[in-house]
Amino acid sequence: MTRRLPATLPEAQPAEEPRMSEIVRTTLTTCPYCGTGCGVKAETRADGSVTVAGDPDHPANFGRLCVKGSALAETLVADGRLLHPEIEGRRVAWDEALDTVAERFGATIREHGPDAVALYVSGQILTEDYYVANKLMKGFVGSANIDTNSRLCMASSVAGHKRAFGTDTVPGAYEDLETADLVVLVGSNLAWCHPILFQRLSAAKVARPEMRVVTVDPRRTATAEIADLHLGLEPGTDVALFAGLLGHLERAGARDTEFVADHTSGLEAALEAAAPFTDLAEVTRVTGLAGADVAAFYDLFAATEKVVTVYSQGVNQSSAGTDKVNAIVNCHLLTGRIGREGLGPFSVTGQPNAMGGREVGGLANQLAAHLELADPVHRELVQGFWNSPAITATPGHKAVDLFDAVADGRVKALWIMATNPVDSLPDADRVKAAIAACPFVVVSDVMASTDTAELAHVLLPAQAWGEKDGTVTNSERRVSRQRGFMTPVGEAKPDWWALAEVARRLGWGEAFAWESAAAIFREHAALSGHRPEIARDFDISAFADLSDAGFDGLSPFQWPRRRGEAAANGPRRFFADGRFFTADGRGRFVATVHRAPRSTPSATLPFRLNTGRIRDQWHTMTRTGVAARLSGHIAEPFVEIAPDDAERLGITPASLVTVGNGRASVVVRALVTDRQRPGSVFVPIHWTDRFASAARVDALVAPETDPVSGQPESKATTVAVARFAAAWYGFAIGRTVPERIDGDYWARARIAGGERVELAGLVAPAAWSDVAVHLFGDGTSLTSFADARAGRFRLAAVRDGEVVGLLYVAPEPVEVARDWLIGHFEAGPIAAAEAVTLLAGRPGAEVEDPGRKVCSCFGTGANQIRKAAAAGCRSVAEVGERLGAGTNCGSCRPEIARLLAEEEHVVTPVAAE
Ligand SMILES: Nc1nc2c(c(=O)[nH]1)N[C@H]1C(S)=C(S)[C@@H](COP(=O)(O)OP(=O)(O)OC[C@H]3O[C@@H](n4cnc5c(=O)[nH]c(N)nc54)[C@H](O)[C@@H]3O)O[C@H]1N2
Numbered sequence: 001m002t003r004r005l006p007a008t009l010p011e012a013q014p015a016e017e018p019r020m021s022e023i024v025r026t027t028l029t030t031c032p033y034c035g036t037g038c039g040v041k042a043e044t045r046a047d048g049s050v051t052v053a054g055d056p057d058h059p060a061n062f063g064r065l066c067v068k069g070s071a072l073a074e075t076l077v078a079d080g081r082l083l084h085p086e087i088e089g090r091r092v093a094w095d096e097a098l099d100t101v102a103e104r105f106g107a108t109i110r111e112h113g114p115d116a117v118a119l120y121v122s123g124q125i126l127t128e129d130y131y132v133a134n135k136l137m138k139g140f141v142g143s144a145n146i147d148t149n150s151r152l153c154m155a156s157s158v159a160g161h162k163r164a165f166g167t168d169t170v171p172g173a174y175e176d177l178e179t180a181d182l183v184v185l186v187g188s189n190l191a192w193c194h195p196i197l198f199q200r201l202s203a204a205k206v207a208r209p210e211m212r213v214v215t216v217d218p219r220r221t222a223t224a225e226i227a228d229l230h231l232g233l234e235p236g237t238d239v240a241l242f243a244g245l246l247g248h249l250e251r252a253g254a255r256d257t258e259f260v261a262d263h264t265s266g267l268e269a270a271l272e273a274a275a276p277f278t279d280l281a282e283v284t285r286v287t288g289l290a291g292a293d294v295a296a297f298y299d300l301f302a303a304t305e306k307v308v309t310v311y312s313q314g315v316n317q318s319s320a321g322t323d324k325v326n327a328i329v330n331c332h333l334l335t336g337r338i339g340r341e342g343l344g345p346f347s348v349t350g351q352p353n354a355m356g357g358r359e360v361g362g363l364a365n366q367l368a369a370h371l372e373l374a375d376p377v378h379r380e381l382v383q384g385f386w387n388s389p390a391i392t393a394t395p396g397h398k399a400v401d402l403f404d405a406v407a408d409g410r411v412k413a414l415w416i417m418a419t420n421p422v423d424s425l426p427d428a429d430r431v432k433a434a435i436a437a438c439p440f441v442v443v444s445d446v447m448a449s450t451d452t453a454e455l456a457h458v459l460l461p462a463q464a465w466g467e468k469d470g471t472v473t474n475s476e477r478r479v480s481r482q483r484g485f486m487t488p489v490g491e492a493k494p495d496w497w498a499l500a501e502v503a504r505r506l507g508w509g510e511a512f513a514w515e516s517a518a519a520i521f522r523e524h525a526a527l528s529g530h531r532p533e534i535a536r537d538f539d540i541s542a543f544a545d546l547s548d549a550g551f552d553g554l555s556p557f558q559w560p561r562r563r564g565e566a567a568a569n570g571p572r573r574f575f576a577d578g579r580f581f582t583a584d585g586r587g588r589f590v591a592t593v594h595r596a597p598r599s600t601p602s603a604t605l606p607f608r609l610n611t612g613r614i615r616d617q618w619h620t621m622t623r624t625g626v627a628a629r630l631s632g633h634i635a636e637p638f639v640e641i642a643p644d645d646a647e648r649l650g651i652t653p654a655s656l657v658t659v660g661n662g663r664a665s666v667v668v669r670a671l672v673t674d675r676q677r678p679g680s681v682f683v684p685i686h687w688t689d690r691f692a693s694a695a696r697v698d699a700l701v702a703p704e705t706d707p708v709s710g711q712p713e714s715k716a717t718t719v720a721v722a723r724f725a726a727a728w729y730g731f732a733i734g735r736t737v738p739e740r741i742d743g744d745y746w747a748r749a750r751i752a753g754g755e756r757v758e759l760a761g762l763v764a765p766a767a768w769s770d771v772a773v774h775l776f777g778d779g780t781s782l783t784s785f786a787d788a789r790a791g792r793f794r795l796a797a798v799r800d801g802e803v804v805g806l807l808y809v810a811p812e813p814v815e816v817a818r819d820w821l822i823g824h825f826e827a828g829p830i831a832a833a834e835a836v837t838l839l840a841g842r843p844g845a846e847v848e849d850p851g852r853k854v855c856s857c858f859g860t861g862a863n864q865i866r867k868a869a870a871a872g873c874r875s876v877a878e879v880g881e882r883l884g885a886g887t888n889c890g891s892c893r894p895e896i897a898r899l900l901a902e903e904e905h906v907v908t909p910v911a912a913e
Pocket residue numbers: 034035153186187188189190192193194216217218219221234235236237238312313314315318349350351610611612613614615616617618619715
């Protein structure tokens with residue numbers, strides 16, 4: 001069926017209308033993306049379709065979901081899933097795959113010792129999976145060669161917490177962000193990375209306008225939209241800023257003398273280490289901030305009792321990451337602002353189960369249940385509980401070192417689970433080569449084709465979100481159930497099951513004989529309370545005897561929950577009593593030292609490369625990349641660069657740019673913006689070889705790590721930036737586009753009913769129609785306009801009377817109304833007769849061009865929002881009333897606010913009232 005072009009765009013409506021057959025099952029589960037850990041209500045309908053909504057009773061989100069959570073149902077597709085075990089690309093039965101893994105791991109251990117094998121796991125597996133992986137390696141294989149992508153994510157916070165508190169404890173609760181009078185966000189783009197937490201904070205600020213928010217980030221991100229003060233510091237200088245603050249607090253009389261005297265140690269040394277920053281001029285010299293801004297921040301912090309300092313990857317992913325954490329914690333210890341309502345340091349965790357992984361000891365230097373590998377009493381406790389033949393005392397390789405050990409052959413058999421190291425580890429091309437050269441590699445994933453899976457000898461299909469069962473722990477230590485509500489695709493199995501089956505084949509069947517996730521959870525809970533005379537923070541032994549039915553119905557709870565202890569009414573916090581888990585029970589100040597990032601800019605590599613996330617994509621896009629709704633917001637890898645830098649290099653907006661260094665280079669779109677600090681550029685982490693020709697940014701990142709935590713410095717590599725000398729630029733939309741696209745530059749993104757592709761080349765092809773045939777396939781008739789001399793070309797490919805592809809080529813970045821064109825493609829089949837209209841590339845005067853997509857839920861574009869502003873909308877709420885934009889998940893509200901500000905209209909608060 002074909003359809004006529006509408007004269008105007010359809011009325012605003014959510015992109016996906018729920019299909020309305022009868023609900024047959026409602027399942028409460030937890031979102032599989034960020035560490036906010038939102039409760040999700042999944043409704044399965046009679047026709048098999050699933051709709052998701054926020055769980056109104058979940059204490060993390062009270063019914064809200066951000067854009068990624070809202071789009072979860074769209075990612076429940078069999079398309080692209082890994083359906084069966086494979087050996088060397090050959091489909092095999094599970095038995096054969098598991099036998100092979102066990103044989104190869106067993107033989108490697110026998111011949112080369114237990115340290116010749118390794119597991120590399122992830123904060124995206126469930127606590128039960130993680131528990132089994134850790135038990136297998138540390139207790140039975142007898143090696144601590146298990147590390148996790150949390151090393152790239154939370155390791156500096158873990159190390160900082162341990163130095164200060166004696167344990168890896170996040171003391172506070174989400175409510176504290178709402179009841180604080182000052183919230184300081186350090187290296188956290190909360191608006192995009194923890195959107196529901198950000199919405200809770202924004203709503204609290206609307207309710208109590210006297211609340212203050214300060215952001216500390218070299219970039220002015222969407223999060224800065226709610227900030228009263230933004231400190232755009234020089235990358236890597238947070239220690240100087242917070243050391244200066246510590247001295248200021250002391251001099252300003254903000255010390256809680258009783259707390260410091262009775263419950264802490266080490267203040268003198270910390271103050272001494274902070275002494276170089278007594279002079280405000282030294283702080284401003286190092287941080288590049290204005291003196292007045294720093295002074296305002298210091299005064300505000302000193303004068304406000306209820307301060308929460310939130311920190312994330314701008315703090316952790318640094319060669320001074322652990323010192324950054326302690327520099328922040330020091331300020332809270334000095335003022336005694338810890339463990340009480342509305343105040344405290346608050347590390348927000350990235351992955352859905354970053355915290356669960358820490359609880360089971362997933363890092364190479366931890367044991368289990370927050371016990372220490374280095375402590376003989378702890379080792380004896382765990383070994384006794386596991387009744388295991390071995391327990392290792394030597395820490396294993398931390399992630400970056402682990403892949404060095406793979407590269408030089410010390411590790412000969414590697415099992416990678418739920419992470420994509422070929423894309424996410426620093427020096428990623430080297431990591432890729434190391435994995436490719438490793439004699440035996442097992443990859444457990446939910447998707448068939450990832451940059452890492454491509455290198456596996458054995459592929460094991462894992463159950464995905466919606467299929468698997470278990471628990472995750474969010475940033476405020478709240479344990480929630482993930483519950484399956486769908487039949488697993490193909491032969492997908494839980495990750496814990498595959499691990500236990502291999503353990504059984506290695507001869508340890510008895511210790512790995514669980515029949516369900518519930519049974520593993522009980523064992524994990526029992527271990528946490530085993531020998532309670534040995535004090536530790538993590539204890540959930542109240543659940544050691546939980547029945548299967550109890551596990552099914554388990555409500556979200558915050559730990560600790562010691563045996564016999566009832567659920568608390570309100571949020572739980574640590575350290576209000578001044579008791580820490582250090583040997584002397586005192587919280588420790590740490591003498592922190594400012595040091596610049598390891599790589600120093602030079603004449604040849606003059607820029608600092610900052611990396612991070614965008615609003616609608618998750619990491620390597622294996623799941624979010626399949627949802628059209630999530631791919632519309634930002635459809636292409638980009639580099640944020642300051643206007644002066646761009647001008648100097650001859651880089652114009654929307655042209656292509658090469659960012660490179662001795663390790664590798666990427667080609668990305670220029671986003672020229674004054675939100676970026678001069679001298680630094682920012683490239684997102686999400687694009688892989690599946691989605692772009694050359695955008696794996698971690699190939700550029702130096703494998704420098706923090707000396708304490710081993711966490712890589714992912715945000716401060718040095719690079720050169722240059723124009724990509726494109727002879728032509730192209731934009732295409734196709735119903736189907738080949739898996740491998742040829743060309744000097746391409747980037748693809750999903751749209752409903754097809755894909756969009758950005759293209760460019762260094763030399764013009766012999767015939768543009770060849771490009772079209774490559775993209776849209778043979779057997780199409782082509783309608784085209786060409787102006788060869790001007791280098792302009794437009795083509796519509798028609799098959800069976802329908803337009804199946806559109807290609808636009810120009811000597812400069814293609815200017816067509818992309819979202820208008822995509823709107824037509826998404827609306828259904830397009831009659832051949834309409835090709836001419838579409839080849840114009842933009843609507844006639846009577847039709848609106850929506851512009852760049854801002855609201856993913858309603859499909860609202862920037863032009864529509866600008867138009868609403870011109871028509872009198874003065875607030876995010878008014879835009880919402882008029883267009884719907886921002887009223888569903890709310891993730892785009894900071895960007896709507898920014899657009900209104902750009903239009904020089906008064907901006908009202910970002911939060912939904
Ligand atoms: N949409 C989306 N949300 C996510 C994820 C995702 O992939 N997509 N991933 C999740 C995961 S695993 C994680 S770990 C979190 C990460 O959440 P965030 O840490 O909030 O995200 P990032 O974008 O990595 O980095 C945050 C900010 O640190 C800043 N920064 C860089 N260098 C410095 C510095 O030296 N000092 C300071 N103060 N700031 C600096 C960057 O400019 C950036 O804006 O997000 C989680 N949520």
